[in-house]
Amino acid sequence: MIQKYLTYTSKRYASKWLVLCIDLFTIGFSFLLSYFIRFNLTLNFELENLLVQVPLVLTTALVSFLIIGSYKGVIRHTGVRDVYNIFNAVCLSSILLITIVIANRQLNVYSSFTIPLSIIIINSLITFVGLTASRFVFKSMYNQIKGGVKAYKNVVIYGAGESGVLTQMAITNHSQSRYKVVGYIDRDVKKIGKKINGIPVFCRRDLTEKFIIKNNICEVIFSIQNINAKKLRKTVEGLVDYPVVVKIVPPLEDWINGELKVSQIKQIQIEDLLDRAPIKIKNSKIALELMNKNIMVTGGAGSIGSEIVRQICTYGYKSLVIIDSAESALYDLQQELKQNGYHNFIPIVSDVRDKNRMNALFTEYKPDIVFHAAAYKHVPLMEYNSYEAIKINIGGTKNIADLAVIHGVEKFVFVSTDKAVNPTNVMGATKRIAELYISCMQKENKTKFITTRFGNVLGSNGSVIPLFRNQIEKGGPLTLTHKDITRYFMTIPEASQLVLEAGAMGEGGEIFIFDMGESVKIYDLAKNMIKLSGLRYPQDIDIAITGLRPGEKLYEELLANGENTLPTYHEKIKISKVREVDFTKVRSKIDELCITNMFFNGNTVKLMKEIVPEYISKNSSFCDLDRQTAESVPQTKSNLKIVQR
Numbered sequence: 001m002i003q004k005y006l007t008y009t010s011k012r013y014a015s016k017w018l019v020l021c022i023d024l025f026t027i028g029f030s031f032l033l034s035y036f037i038r039f040n041l042t043l044n045f046e047l048e049n050l051l052v053q054v055p056l057v058l059t060t061a062l063v064s065f066l067i068i069g070s071y072k073g074v075i076r077h078t079g080v081r082d083v084y085n086i087f088n089a090v091c092l093s094s095i096l097l098i099t100i101v102i103a104n105r106q107l108n109v110y111s112s113f114t115i116p117l118s119i120i121i122i123n124s125l126i127t128f129v130g131l132t133a134s135r136f137v138f139k140s141m142y143n144q145i146k147g148g149v150k151a152y153k154n155v156v157i158y159g160a161g162e163s164g165v166l167t168q169m170a171i172t173n174h175s176q177s178r179y180k181v182v183g184y185i186d187r188d189v190k191k192i193g194k195k196i197n198g199i200p201v202f203c204r205r206d207l208t209e210k211f212i213i214k215n216n217i218c219e220v221i222f223s224i225q226n227i228n229a230k231k232l233r234k235t236v237e238g239l240v241d242y243p244v245v246v247k248i249v250p251p252l253e254d255w256i257n258g259e260l261k262v263s264q265i266k267q268i269q270i271e272d273l274l275d276r277a278p279i280k281i282k283n284s285k286i287a288l289e290l291m292n293k294n295i296m297v298t299g300g301a302g303s304i305g306s307e308i309v310r311q312i313c314t315y316g317y318k319s320l321v322i323i324d325s326a327e328s329a330l331y332d333l334q335q336e337l338k339q340n341g342y343h344n345f346i347p348i349v350s351d352v353r354d355k356n357r358m359n360a361l362f363t364e365y366k367p368d369i370v371f372h373a374a375a376y377k378h379v380p381l382m383e384y385n386s387y388e389a390i391k392i393n394i395g396g397t398k399n400i401a402d403l404a405v406i407h408g409v410e411k412f413v414f415v416s417t418d419k420a421v422n423p424t425n426v427m428g429a430t431k432r433i434a435e436l437y438i439s440c441m442q443k444e445n446k447t448k449f450i451t452t453r454f455g456n457v458l459g460s461n462g463s464v465i466p467l468f469r470n471q472i473e474k475g476g477p478l479t480l481t482h483k484d485i486t487r488y489f490m491t492i493p494e495a496s497q498l499v500l501e502a503g504a505m506g507e508g509g510e511i512f513i514f515d516m517g518e519s520v521k522i523y524d525l526a527k528n529m530i531k532l533s534g535l536r537y538p539q540d541i542d543i544a545i546t547g548l549r550p551g552e553k554l555y556e557e558l559l560a561n562g563e564n565t566l567p568t569y570h571e572k573i574k575i576s577k578v579r580e581v582d583f584t585k586v587r588s589k590i591d592e593l594c595i596t597n598m599f600f601n602g603n604t605v606k607l608m609k610e611i612v613p614e615y616i617s618k619n620s621s622f623c624d625l626d627r628q629t630a631e632s633v634p635q636t637k638s639n640l641k642i643v644q645r
Contacts, residue, residue, distance in 0.1 A: 020065060026130045027061045027093075027123075028054055034123040038116065053115055057097060057123070064093035070131075086131045094124040152180040154217045158235075159224040160186035160201045167223040167249050168197060170260040179262075182215050209242050221265060223249040236268060240531030268532055285504035287315050289369075293410075296321040296367035298352050298400060299374030301329035303457060304415055307496035308371055309333065313342040320345040321365045323352070324374070352396035355403070362407040369503060372400050373415040375431070382427040383550040383620055386605055390597045393430035398437055398594060405445045413503040414438050416453045416511070418488060424553050424618040429608045433590060436611065439509065440587040448508035452499050453576065455488030455514075464522060468529050476541030478526045481548045486519040498573070505568065511576035512568075550620040586611060 031054060036043075070085040101115050155171070157164045164184055171179045184201045186192065192203045202211075207220070220239055222232070239246055248268045249260065295312060299305040300322035306329075309322055324330045327349050334347045346365070350357050352374045375393050376382055382389040397414065404412045416435055419428035435451050442449040456463060464487070471478050494514075502512040523543065530537040537543070548554070568575060589611045597604045605622050609615050617623045 020062075022134065023065060023070070023131055024058055024061060026134060027127050028058055030126040030130050031057050031119075031123050033126055034119050037122055037126075038119055049114075056100065056115075057093075060096040060100070061089075061093045061127075064089045064096065068092060082135065083132055086135075087128060090124050090128045090131070093127075094120055153178050153219060154182045154215055155179050155219040155221055156183050156185055156202075156207065156215075156217055157181055158185045158220055158222045160184035160188065160191050160196060161224070163225045163249060164223040165196060166260055167221060167265070168199065170262055171265075179219075182217065185220075207239070212242050212244055217244055219245045219247055221247045221249065222268065225251065236532075237528065240528060243536075246532060286500045289504040290315045290317045290500075292316065292318045293368040294319045294321075294366055295369050295371070296323065296361075296365065297371045297373065298323045298396075299372070299415075300324050300347075301326050301333050302373060303492055304495055304499070305371075305373035306333050307492045308373060308499055309337070309345070311493070311496055311500055313337060313340075313345070317344075319365065321361065321367065322347045323350050323361070325349065325351045352400055353391055355399045358399055358403055359406075362403045362409075366407065367404075367409055369411045369413070370400060370404050370409050371413045371415070371499060371503065372397060373499075374400075375415070377417070377427060379419065379425045379427050379552060380549045382430070383425055383622075386426045387597060389426050389430045390593065390604055390608075393427070394433050394437070394590065395594050395597070397434040398590070401438060401441050401449065404447050405441060409447050411448045411450060411503055411506065411508075412438070412441075413499055413506070414449065414451045415499055416451050418453060418455045419553075420453065423612060423615045425550070425620065426605065426608075426622070429605075429612050429615045432612050432615070433593070433608060435511065436581065436586050437590050439581070440583045440590075442509040443583050448506060450502050450506035450508065451511040452502045453511055453513045454490055454495050454498060457490060457492050457495050464525075465529070468526055472530065472533050472535070472541060476530075477544040478530065478541065479544050479546050480523060480526055481546055481552060482554060483523050483545055485522050485548075485552075485554050487522060488519050490514060501573070513574050513576055548619045550618075552619060 032050070035050075068085055068089040070082070070089040097115070097120050098117065101117070101120070105114065157167055159167075164186075168181050168184075171181060181199055183199060184191075184196060185204055185207050186201055187204055189203075191201045194201050211217075222236075236246055246268045247265050250264050250266070255261075255264070290312065295317050297305055297309055297312070297320070300309050301324035305322075305324065309320070312320060322330065322333070322345055324347075330347050330349060334345075337343075337345060348361065350361065352358060352372075374396055376385075376389050401412060401414075403409075414434065416431050417428070419425065420432035420435055421428075423429040423432050435453075438449045438451055441447070468478050498512065498514060502510070506512070526543050527537050530541045530543075533541075535541050589607065593604060593607050593611065596607060606625050609625060616626055
């Protein structure tokens with residue numbers, strides 16, 4: 001019954017007129033109390049004068065409250081701003097009353113009427129204390145009653161700065177909040193041992209497992225603005241072994257209208273802990289490059305392609321054609337863009353392998369810049385579907401590149417992968433061959449062909465982090481192919497920004513790569529994801545080692561054998577200086593590969609290995625081709641390294 005009553009009352013507020021009446025009653029009582037105090041707690045004053053004075057005091061107070069609006073505050077959400085309004089209203093009321101009393105003395109309008117100025121001053125002090133106290137008493141009563149029917153979660157806020165204080169206020173003042181802040185954690189020795197809003201400040205060393213269990217702490221909320229990823233990771237890793245959930249407050253610029261909402265406090269994600277500072281490109285030429293241009297994006301509904309589209313939509317282009325064979329994904333992107341107010345785009349369901357259809361689209365829309373992101377990317381699947389991998393990753397790229405030349409496209413930006421470096425699988429080899437074809441086209445034509453190469457993308461379709469999250473939701477175990485496997489990571493916006501920036505700065509023939517920092521050990525990443533979910537490893541969720549998949553590497557690389565890098569204007573972006581190849585021979589071989597693949601000839605992978613000599617299969621049925629090659633080639637010093645890779 002109590003729960004129903006509180007649920008009902010929590011959905012409506014006390015009438016502001018009721019609050020105003022209570023405030024006026026408080027002022028009347030405070031005025032009488034002022035006389036009682038002024039005359040040494042006796043009644044040695046003229047009581048009949050109160051019949052005139054009290055109505056005047058209440059009238060001035062009413063006018064002041066109506067002007068300031070102090071009665072409009074929601075009592076159960078009383079805060080500093082409400083106290084400030086009460087102070088202003090009491091001051092205004094006192095000024096009006098003093099003005100009336102002094103004017104009456106000077107003009108002698110009503111000779112028998114007077115109020116001692118000392119009474120007005122005492123009354124203003126008592127009134128301010130009374131009104132403020134009454135609000136906090138009602139607020140406390142509400143919280144006590146409501147707190148009796150719901151369980152609180154004890155939390156600690158990491159950071160006792162302005163952001164931490166605002167976080168505490170947002171949690172405390174939220175009507176549906178189930179949190180109780182038991183303390184702040186801060187490194188500032190000047191704050192440690194003190195209290196903020198009645199909440200004690202502890203040092204980092206106090207946050208031990210014993211402290212957490214003793215205070216029944218369920219969550220630790222990070223509320224430190226501008227903390228770097230490395231420091232955050234180090235601090236959080238010291239907490240993940242404790243029985244707490246770690247959450248984080250978003251950056252100040254993401255707060256809604258400058259105010260933090262409780263719903264914005266999210267559980268910290270593994271992406272927040274990667275030991276690599278986000279890459280930000282300054283002095284970008286993208287806006288100038290895309291101005292009034294016709295742009296085409298293939299694979300535009302994929303993880304990278306869709307983000308490229310989102311970022312392009314913010315610039316002043318002329319037209320944008322989005323091509324993808326995935327109907328549902330393209331529809332979802334179309335609806336998203338429309339809801340965000342973008343309408344200047346043309347979504348087209350088509351396949352880059354269909355050269356006739358692509359030619360018709362080039363003829364109709366006349367693109368100035370093409371971003372080619374259409375590709376198959378899943379290594380194990382492509383190892384068993386080499387025909388499809390060659391058809392889209394090589395044949396599709398070849399179609400679009402050829403049409404770009406025929407239709408006089410200014411720039412062609414190709415999205416590649418670090419798996420193209422010293423490939424060990426079909427997918428990586430197809431992307432490397434596509435890179436080589438792009439290089440061939442650059443040598444022969446006016447169109448500027450540019451390649452971007454980067455590592456794994458966080459949150460992309462089929463990537464490891466969404467897979468782990470899904471496995472955690474299902475209760476585990478997390479599946480890992482090898483305990484020592486490592487990968488480079490970057491975010492989808494960063495990857496897409498690289499592609500756009502490459503299109504702006506590229507002059508043709510470059511392979512742009514990112515300095516992605518240190519590679520991440522996937523085993524450690526998996527353990528941290530389990531602990532950040534509030535679970536224990538291995539008690540709650542274990543990690544199962546399944547063995548390397550066909551074509552999978554232990555360590556990814558960003559540069560192939562014989563490649564070096566050249567600097568650009570951004571320290572984090574490099575240009576790969578590729579080794580010289582016989583482009584005439586390579587292009588002839590690529591043409592032969594596409595024709596051979598068209599007729600389902602079983603020699604396609606063998607031909608790929610001829611085009612890319614460094615392509616040595618791992619954990620795959622195609623390893624037999626490498627052994628055959630090794631047996632047929634004399635073991636000289638020049639080729640020994642290749643054979644034994």
